[in-house]
Amino acid sequence: MNFIWNKNLELFKNRFPQLYQILNKSSTSQIVVETAKNGSPTAREGNLQLHSKYNPEKEAETFVSNFDSEKKDILIFFGFGLGYSLIEACKKFPSHTIIAFESREDHFFFALENLNWTQVFSHEKLILVIGADEKSSAQILNQYPFSRIQVFRSKSQSEHDKEYFDSLEKTLNQSKQKDEINTNTLEKFASLWTGNSLRNINYIGTLGGVKHYFGKASSLPFVILAAGPSLESIMPHLMQIKKRSVLVCVDTALHACLKAGVEPDFIIIADPQYWCSLHLEFLESPSSVLIGETAVYPSVFRFNCRKKVLFSSLFPIGQYFEKKIDDEKGKLAAGGSVSTTAWDFARRCGTKEIFLAGMDLGFPGNQTHIRGSQFEEKAHILSSRTKNAETENLISLYGASPFWTKDYDGNPILTDKRMSLFSWWFQNECQKENELIENNRGGTKTYTLTPQSMAIEGIEKFLINEFLKRPEIESEKKFFIESAENEMEEKHISGSIVESKKEFDATLLSLESACKKGLSLCEKGLQNRLKLPEIYSKLNEIDSLISNSQAKDIVSLVFPTQRKLDKLVADIPDTTPQEKQTYPLMYSRIIYSQLLKSIREILN
Numbered sequence: 001m002n003f004i005w006n007k008n009l010e011l012f013k014n015r016f017p018q019l020y021q022i023l024n025k026s027s028t029s030q031i032v033v034e035t036a037k038n039g040s041p042t043a044r045e046g047n048l049q050l051h052s053k054y055n056p057e058k059e060a061e062t063f064v065s066n067f068d069s070e071k072k073d074i075l076i077f078f079g080f081g082l083g084y085s086l087i088e089a090c091k092k093f094p095s096h097t098i099i100a101f102e103s104r105e106d107h108f109f110f111a112l113e114n115l116n117w118t119q120v121f122s123h124e125k126l127i128l129v130i131g132a133d134e135k136s137s138a139q140i141l142n143q144y145p146f147s148r149i150q151v152f153r154s155k156s157q158s159e160h161d162k163e164y165f166d167s168l169e170k171t172l173n174q175s176k177q178k179d180e181i182n183t184n185t186l187e188k189f190a191s192l193w194t195g196n197s198l199r200n201i202n203y204i205g206t207l208g209g210v211k212h213y214f215g216k217a218s219s220l221p222f223v224i225l226a227a228g229p230s231l232e233s234i235m236p237h238l239m240q241i242k243k244r245s246v247l248v249c250v251d252t253a254l255h256a257c258l259k260a261g262v263e264p265d266f267i268i269i270a271d272p273q274y275w276c277s278l279h280l281e282f283l284e285s286p287s288s289v290l291i292g293e294t295a296v297y298p299s300v301f302r303f304n305c306r307k308k309v310l311f312s313s314l315f316p317i318g319q320y321f322e323k324k325i326d327d328e329k330g331k332l333a334a335g336g337s338v339s340t341t342a343w344d345f346a347r348r349c350g351t352k353e354i355f356l357a358g359m360d361l362g363f364p365g366n367q368t369h370i371r372g373s374q375f376e377e378k379a380h381i382l383s384s385r386t387k388n389a390e391t392e393n394l395i396s397l398y399g400a401s402p403f404w405t406k407d408y409d410g411n412p413i414l415t416d417k418r419m420s421l422f423s424w425w426f427q428n429e430c431q432k433e434n435e436l437i438e439n440n441r442g443g444t445k446t447y448t449l450t451p452q453s454m455a456i457e458g459i460e461k462f463l464i465n466e467f468l469k470r471p472e473i474e475s476e477k478k479f480f481i482e483s484a485e486n487e488m489e490e491k492h493i494s495g496s497i498v499e500s501k502k503e504f505d506a507t508l509l510s511l512e513s514a515c516k517k518g519l520s521l522c523e524k525g526l527q528n529r530l531k532l533p534e535i536y537s538k539l540n541e542i543d544s545l546i547s548n549s550q551a552k553d554i555v556s557l558v559f560p561t562q563r564k565l566d567k568l569v570a571d572i573p574d575t576t577p578q579e580k581q582t583y584p585l586m587y588s589r590i591i592y593s594q595l596l597k598s599i600r601e602i603l604n
Helices: 002-015 017-022 056-064 084-092 105-114 134-141 155-199 202-206 229-243 251-259 298-302 316-324 338-348 374-381 389-398 417-438 474-491 497-527 529-547 552-556 562-569 577-603
Strands: 031-035 041-045 074-078 097-102 126-130 149-152 222-225 246-250 266-268 284-292 304-310 353-357 402-406 412-416 445-448
Touching (some): 002 105, 031 105, 041 155, 074 084, 074 155, 084 097, 097 105, 105 126, 126 134, 134 155, 149 155, 155 316, 155 417, 202 304, 202 316, 202 497, 222 229, 222 251, 222 338, 229 251, 246 251, 251 266, 284 298, 316 497, 316 552, 338 353, 338 417, 412 417, 417 445, 497 529, 497 552, 529 577, 552 577, 562 577
Parallel strands (some): 074 149, 097 126, 246 266, 266 284, 284 304
Antiparallel strands (some): 031 041, 402 412
């Protein structure tokens, strides 16, 4: 037993020296080791049997065999008992990422006393998360896309800290919901993003980038206005708020802001849909700076304001042209809501304090938006006897799995799964910033001026009366904006969009030609299987050309999602030896035809 312990400890020290230093290397676990029928160690904790009483190795082999190695490349273990399943996974999947979570240090070291972990510590893509708290563990999980993950959790091996492992499963479920929303959004709006980006390409060469504001407002507080119903509570004070802060307004709140007689310092718009462009329709804000992205609806760029500025494109076409003319605009986060983009803009400007107003992420008073907002006006304009504004409000309230939570004063507020994902984004980001503050490494503190909003961990309420006691900062704010824009004028260099467009079209035409050749080869192979070796060799060359093409990422935006692609290939027969032989050709034919369709959509 001492031999196993010493060997494992040495391997652990060599592989994870920093983790080795911080962990308490003692085994005070209440686990009892017994001998299985096949002579191997097994264990129980209280009344829970952690491994098989007969053959724990065989049990682990069966447990791990459920891994879908063709579609997943990350195995995650929530608890592992003595480590049988983890050892088996490391042996069976040497090239996959394996992440093992265990909140109890004593459980980990107890495992090292009883089984040989050489296979585990020699795995090249192993991550051990031992003794970490829920927040740190969740941050690690958030680094990986849910679609690539398969979780292995045995109830008996995770019962000793059920709350911890349940919280990690909750994090994964949120990640799953986010992936599903992203997939749904991509399938619905990919063509719109592509079309808008192509129509707006010239603006990349003529408009400056938001990056010139970054880091220049460290002494200035920012206030972000969203269009939740609670925004109405601070509207009487909006002029005074503007004098004491940099006022950033999301597109949905602009109508209410201008109605109060206040032009914001910055307006943020990110959504490419036509309906979102209507938030600016028939409005003007001559003293404001409009910050947008190249995929927004083209009419947005006709908005009457003092200045228009771009942030780096979230989509491949815009990214391609920014890179070609060597003019990256400055990245802003996309957390699913324009409010996340506005928050990230304020943070990147260097502010130490962000104040949110109207970012309710719920329905205080069973309202969906502030009265007079574009959403509410649209509902009234389009209302009919069978589908009136009240019906539209009910659809918004109850259309996305609603549930009750608390506001900042502890009162109940109705929200839904979609908005809980936005709150999850803010919670993660604000907690990171709060940790920076606690460790004296900078950071930005976030508050809310509207406590009627859904409470988010890491954000504190701030009384509006206290905010209004702050000094006015109009001269400091003017210096911040002017210095950034002077730099923008001096440093903004427009590359040749015209030449980049020609190169772009030529690259797509080359890709189109490769797809046509690929389709032709697939047909020849299906007609004459004797030529398959030669054809597969040529197809490999075509696939390599496509993989290395500068345009592949652009085309990927309108290429079918994995979910749609799975449906397209589901009917390919692969039962008989002949069908198995031709399956790759049938699959490739679908890929080439869909790729060709995507290219033509962009070219047209």
